[in-house]
Each structure stands twice: as structure tokens, then as C-alpha cells.
Amino acid sequence: MALQGASPADKVAVTMDGSRILVVDDDAGIRALLSDFLEQHGFAVSTAANGAAMDRALAAGDFDIAVLDVMMPGEDGLSILRRLTARGGPPVIMLSAIGSDVDRIVGLEMGAEDYLPKPCNPRELLARIRTVLRRHRRIPDVPEPRGERLRFAGWQVDMATRLLTDPDNVVVTLTDGEFRLLRAFIEHPRRVLSRDQLLDYSAGNDSESYDRAIDVQVSRLRRKLERGAKPDGPKGNATDELVRTIRNEGYMFTAEVRPA
Template sequence: MARPHILCVEDDVEIARLLADVLEENGFAASCVGSAAEMDKVLERGGVELVVLDLMLPGEDGLSVCRRLRALSAIPIIMVTARSDQIDRIVGLEIGADDYVSKPFNSRELVARIRALLRRAAASTQAGPSRERGLGFAGWRIDPAARELHDPAGVRISLTSVEFDLLLAFCRNPGQVLSREHLLELVHGGSVGPIERSIDVHISRIRQKIEADPRDPLMIKTVRLGGYVFTPAVELD
């Protein structure tokens, strides 16, 4: 079986070497590059399954790279940030990163994050013989098997893997107040860490895509001290 190919975009040679060693020791194939231009060349060759992206890069910075990648592809992206870069972490998640780890990072945590994202990405290509039926809400349609969301006009709306899983969890539990902890359990077995701390940002991104006015959401409502509730009626498609 081919090893999953992880591309690390990191200009610090020592950190890049550490990343490569950690990934190789845990069964991945690793490529490391130091700039966006080098990243583009590797991606053009194909076969990359996930990008570990440092925000502080020479030339085109990591936030710009993340925005550009997300506009072109749904490839999973894990940002690597300095501990003090809270604003950058939030902005990175808002423009499409799936998760983040902070420097100095824990290698076991990074590997766990990568495996979790690869599992979700693999689910998008594993439509079994008994396809789960799609779900409809307020004119929208979400297809769990194809992992696609279509707006009322039939236009496909791009979602990251985390965004898709969160929206699907809401659609499967309409009218129920879901805490952040419950959403984590529904989405990927309750793992904790960066995704838990950034779940509000992912939900904000979903609102940007499905709400008429994201500042006054009608479909995904915040419940004070409770979590979130999905208000539309949901029907089998």
C-alpha cells in the first residue's frame, strides 16, 4: 500500500528536517519545500494528500498560500503557527485551513491531526454500494456520500472537510442544541485540541456560505452557554 504523501512547506531547515523525520517514522511519505514557488512545483506533479503549511514564509506568506490553495482545491491544510499568532490562526481558519498546530509542536499531536484529516478526506471518495440518501433544508441539498453541498440554484458550494462534517452533523440533528463537545463527538469521535478551540471559526465560515445574512444567522443559531442549534426542517432528498 502506498504511503500517504504529505507536503511540508517550511523555510526553517531544522524544523523541516524534524517534520520529515516524524512523518517518515509514522508511515508517511514526506516532501519538504521552503517557499510557495517550490510548493507549486510539487503540487503540479500530483499525489500530495495533505499540506502542512507554515505561516511565516519568504515571499508569498502562508496566509496568502492558504487562500490560494483553498480557492483551487479541497486538499486538507494544517497550519503551523507561533504560539503568539492567535490572530493569524483565526484568519487562517477563516480562509480555509482545516486545523492548526502551534510551535513548538508535539509530534504525536501533529501525526494525530494529519491522520484525522486524511480519514475525513478519504470519506469523500468512498461512496459504498448502499449510498446514504441526501438531505435537504431550505432549498439546499447536502449529499453525504459524494460529500457535496448544493445551494437552492443547484450550484455546488465548496466546503473544507471540517466544514462539511459540521454541517452534516447539524443536518442529522435539526432542532437540537449541540454543544461544542457534542459536535466534536458527532464529527470525529470527540478528539480535542485545535479543532475544539477553533470550532466557532469553522461554524462562522459555514454561515458565510449558507446564511443570507451571516451577521444575523437564521439557520445556525448560537445558544448562549449551550452551543448551536440548526433551525431548518431537514428532509430526505
């Protein structure tokens, strides 16, 4: 929703449900696309068509992050980035149709947090935004593992040592990403978790994963859990029931989690 009297080029979000993002791009179509997509994922988004419109938006309120196009008529994105960095503005992710290594390095050296070539997948931009927000502690970091042993469907996991053993007491090795995903599941058992929630719960501060990568991680975790499948688990302990796919919603960890 735009504030009364605001032009289409100066759309200002009035909802405060999530972190505030400022999208600066001279392409109205890109502004609309990114704004709609990011708002669907819980962010409050304002847009600006150029540096002057950006200055007006910044004067009207604070932002947690800015997404800034490089190639714009008048003042270009690098000049705007220089101004934002000098005055301690919000962290910036640069978008550029050029996308060369030299331009990316220049943008990063000038203070950009990240740099994506255009056209970019909005889901990847979303993942980069989340990473930058975590880095600046604008959304909660993943909690540290609790120092306790937990049991589910015959399995045991030590949250402090990250040691996972199957029902036959055989150690199953997990990657860092797989353990974070398992931890997210066992800390939220028997609840439907969306891909976005799993990203927030399981992604590390330096993660650049996006939501479809969660599907890959779930598949890998299922294959490892399958090694210890026992008939006394939920519905025969089939792994697609330990981590159940909920169509159009996400995943649910169906096992009961208890102290070991």
C-alpha cells in the same frame, strides 16, 4: 530519498506506502524533523522551502494533505493558503510561531483544516493529520459496530447497544472513547496492536488524541474491567493480562472472543 537533481529544499518522497504529505516551511531543520517523524509513521513526505517550491511539488504529483508554515519570507503562508483553497488543493494544517487566537481564527476562516502553534509536539501534529485524513476519507473510517453480542472471559458486550456486563451480570458504563478502544481490542483479539493501530481503530473522526493518550485510555479501561475480575479468566483474569502490555510494541487483548 530525494529525486535526482532535486535540491535539499525540494525533497520529494518517492515511496507510496502511505498517504502523501507536503511540508512547507522555510526552516530546513523543521522540514527534516517533521519529514523523518512522519515517514517513520508510514507516510510519504515531500518538503518545500517556500511557495514556489510548493508549486513545483504540486505540479509533480497529488498530495493528501499539506502542513504549511505561516511566517515565511516572500509569500507568506496565509497567501499560499488562499491560493490552495481557491484552486481546490489538498487540505491544509497551518503551523505558526505566533499562535494567537486571532491568527488561528483567520487561518481557519480562510480554509485551513487545523492550526497549531510552533513549536508543536510532532505527535500532536501526527494526531491532527490523522484526524484531517479521516475527515476527508483518505484512510478508512472506524467500522460501525456489528449488531451482535460477544463474550470474553465471562464478560458480555452488545456491539449494537454498547452495553457491557461483567461476569456477575452487572452493567459497566464506558465512555465513548473507552468503548471504541474495547471494540478495537475485541475485534483484534490475541494480536499485538501498536499505539498507532489503536489510534486508527479506535479514534473517532473528531478525535485529537495522540498515541500517549492511548496509554491513559487503556489504564481507565483496565480499571473498569478489574471490577468484574474472576478466577476463571486468563491467568486469574488479572486485568493487566486481559489487556497485556507488550513492551516497546503496544498492547494485546488476550481473552478469547466468542458469540454470546
